[in-house]
Amino acid sequence: MKTAYIQTPLGTAEISGDENGIAMISIRNSETEISENIPETLREAVDQLRDYFAGKRTDFTFKLNPSGTDFQQKVWQELLKIPYGKTVSYMDITKKLGDVKAIRAVASANGKNPLWIVVPCHRVIGTDGSLTGYAGGLWRKKWLLEHESPTAQQSLF
The missing domain is CATH 3.30.160 (Double Stranded RNA Binding Domain)
Structure with a gap:
């Protein structure tokens, strides 16, 4: 390695x-x-x-090889589907996985994401649109979401 x-x-x-x-x-x-x-x-x-x-790339094409449980891998695959400049809620992900009761497990898997930015866990927000926990710190999550915003704004949050 x-x-x-x-x-x-x-x-x-x-x-x-x-x-x-x-x-x-x-x-x-x-x-x-x-x-x-x-x-x-x-x-x-x-x-x-x-x-x-540098603002020249919106997706990543290199080969990924993260270690995680089968459930974590499923969650990370869903995170990879979130488009650049868009956000989803934890509830949106649990619905796509077919189990709305798994919201805490989804949040836990999201927090254990080993591929910062590439598997875009920063694009997951609260159901009410609020910024929620982020292993790198909420200030970094805010920066990333503003960096990916399709329109220049003063501040999203």
């Missing part, structure tokens, strides 16, 4: 993966030295993330 650290507008991102795909992308809350040399197996992911932050 190879790892690289890149600077983003939201802090240092850690990217890990191998020839089977990217297994983890996370944002770090502490300062970490930025990688000078990006391993070949991570280069496509790094380039696409940089393009995303």
